[in-house]
């Protein structure tokens with residue numbers, strides 16, 4: 001008898017709905033080869049007691065407003081990792097010989113407890129650090145923040161969302177007083193006449209999203225801004241859309257040029273500006289010197305295309321609607337917050353936000369990238385998107401947690417600074433990592449790996465031996481998505497249920513269980529439930545009255561498939577569309593902040609006469625997810641994209657003797673990547689592109705700089721200088737492949 005479970009994809013923030021099916025259904029006790037794990041207590045939600053499926057599972061798409069039954073290749077193949085032979089299924093302790101060997105859970109937890117206590121005694125509680133992730137469920141993200149601050153007593157917690165959503169979040173807070181990536185349901189885009197996307201390649205990063213672009217595309221209103229003719233930019237050819245191809249890092253200037261046209265061609269919505277915004281005059285002054293011909297000379301985008309794009313945005317606002325959307329391409333820069341602010345200013349000049357049929361939004365990336373930035377795993381944050389420095393927020397949380405307010409530490413360090421402090425005299429000495437592969441995904445990864453190696457004790461919770469786990473003194477095996485209950489908040493601010501469909505391997509434990517046991521051993525104040533629904537009930541109380549208010553949401557309504565968009569205060573019906581009546585600032589208006597381009601740092605001189613200096617941008621391929629820790633283990637995806645390649649324009653390649661498939665060296669003062677070249681006219685001639693999904697000699701982050709945006713702490717992932725030449729010693733066997741073959745062959 002085939003059994004099935006409705007759930008959502010484990011990867012990106014689109015959270016495509018899917019159904020898992022298995023030929024057999026098993027009660028937990030009857031599953032072969034497994035002993036019962038410490039059971040999550042039977043919850044109030046009926047789904048918690050549903051029978052479990054057995055691997056291998058098949059995946060099918062399910063109808064849902066974001067994906068309408070569609071899935072991408074990563075989604076289709078996601079279930080193959082559930083019973084992957086390379087899975088970590090027991091706690092692993094690294095010996096003096098550097099080899100990880102299995103130990104029992106009691107010993108593992110005792111080791112963590114001792115390391116935490118010793119570190120605190122020697123160096124103080126802030127020498128214990130925690131790194132979280134936007135892939136964690138709301139329950140785990142919430143508990144991780146609480147666990148760090150109350151059980152470990154440290155302020156030093158931050159997470160990988162700092163690398164992802166921090167610039168757009170800071171800009172949204174500044175302009176609107178709240179940060180919900182899309183302040184409207186995704187399906188609203190379907191009716192738009194014009195959609196401008198800057199630095200986002202959804203055709204590869206969120207393939208089912210593309211159906212929402214169809215209306216604007218057919219109307220000739222799709223405008224894509226990308227230094228590469230990406231798969232998404234290529235759609236502009238079909239319906240007469242526009243591809244603007246600026247030099248990397250010049251989007252802020254381009255946006256000022258677009259705003260200049262709006263102001264000087266009288267395309268602005270003056271009534272909206274008067275009634276619903278503040279700061280207009282200063283913004284007009286700030287764009288005055290950015291006339292289109294000047295912007296052309298600074299960005300490389302033809303002045304006529306700048307005018308045409310601005311006119312189509314204004315025209316769309318009068319017809320079916322206009323949307324401006326930003327992605328990581330414009331946000332992951334040292335001026336990312338100001339660039340997102342410039343995009344918001346443009347949208348406000350046109351009267352888009354809060355109009356009900358037009359708007360501005362940013363495309364949240366990770367599965368729970370939205371919820372993960374609301375519940376307290378950020379260095380400066382308490383649950384409900386509250387500020388940790390706000391006395392009222394502290395008093396509220398002290399009440400919910402039942403602790404004196406002084407027990408809650410102050411703000412910690414944002415991710416890049418936290419990672420720079422690893423092993424330093426006043427820095428973190430004992431580090432706990434949950435749901436991030438920082439050895440591959442962080443800027444200046446060579447320095448981060450050195451930092452990890454200089455720690456007194458590194459604990460990594462993961463279900464695979466990621467490159468970061470490989471550095472750990474202790475690896476704790478945790479549950480995968482289909483093995484645990486929880487909630488996630490998708491890119492629309494809609495809260496969804498993830499369901500347990502499968503019994504986990506006997507030796508793996510839920511992170512809530514791990515935190516509960518450690519809190520007990522550390523004699524922590526307050527309570528730490530291992531039951532996700534109980535934790536969600538606490539999160540509801542914690543978030544009540546905050547910006548991201550979940551107090552009216554419960555598991556039962558999510559199980560019924562009700563659409564729950566936050567803010568959802570108890571007694572309300574939630575908020576699919578924000579800003580219809582007012583913005584979230586106390587005065588109710590949107591705030592326009594003038595921004596101007598800053599001069600960029602001068603890179604080190606090229607020491608290599610055989611190499612040419614180029615601008616490196618990094619990003620994603622359809623087949624791999626993030627650091628690749630998961631998708632490099634899916635045979636079908638690895639076979640399609642087995643290695644990193646450098647995308648380079650044939651004209652630039654010819655100058656240094658590079659041909660299709662040649663091994664090239666891409667280097668700078670921080671490190672070197674060696675990989676094959678892929679010649680393509682889709683990229684600007686002064687720019688090269690590397691995906692960041694691969695480790696070791698193919699790791700793009702060995703080249704990226706850990707310079708950060710002064711407001712958001714976002715590192716510079718998309719604009720780095722590199723020296724490109726033919727490789728002296730072609731590396732024929734990729735180190736990555738050898739790792740997977742030796743340790744994880746089935």
Ligand SMILES: Nc1nc2c(c(=O)[nH]1)N[C@H]1C(S)=C(S)[C@@H](COP(=O)(O)OP(=O)(O)OC[C@H]3O[C@@H](n4cnc5c(=O)[nH]c(N)nc54)[C@H](O)[C@@H]3O)O[C@H]1N2
Pocket residue numbers: 012013074164198199200201202204205206225226227228230247248249250251327328329330364365366617618619620621622623624625626627718
């Ligand atoms: N397949 C796949 N899908 C994913 C992910 C994944 O790793 N793989 N990750 C998920 C996550 S967490 C995220 S955050 C999203 C990210 O989704 P996207 O933002 O779409 O991803 P990126 O490839 O990082 O960047 C998008 C585009 O920005 C362009 N770009 C680079 N520099 C600049 C610039 O200076 N200006 C402009 N205008 N464009 C620039 C790049 O050429 C690239 O095409 O994807 C999510 N979905």
Ligand SMILES: Nc1nc2c(c(=O)[nH]1)N[C@H]1C(S)=C(S)[C@@H](COP(=O)(O)OP(=O)(O)OC[C@H]3O[C@@H](n4cnc5c(=O)[nH]c(N)nc54)[C@H](O)[C@@H]3O)O[C@H]1N2
Pocket residue numbers: 133134135136137160161163164165328332365366433434435436437438440441442443461462463464466478479511618619620625626627628629630692700701704717
């Ligand atoms: N050069 C460059 N670097 C980038 C970017 C870029 O565009 N260019 N993009 C940045 C962005 S937007 C992001 S979001 C980051 C992401 O980069 P990472 O933070 O490395 O994200 P993942 O590769 O998804 O790593 C998640 C790890 O946690 C594990 N995992 C998954 N779910 C869970 C869970 O529930 N619990 C635990 N304990 N582990 C889990 C996975 O197996 C994997 O090892 O990379 C950033 N780095």
Ligand SMILES: [Mo]
Pocket residue numbers: 163164165365366
């Ligand atoms: Mo991301």
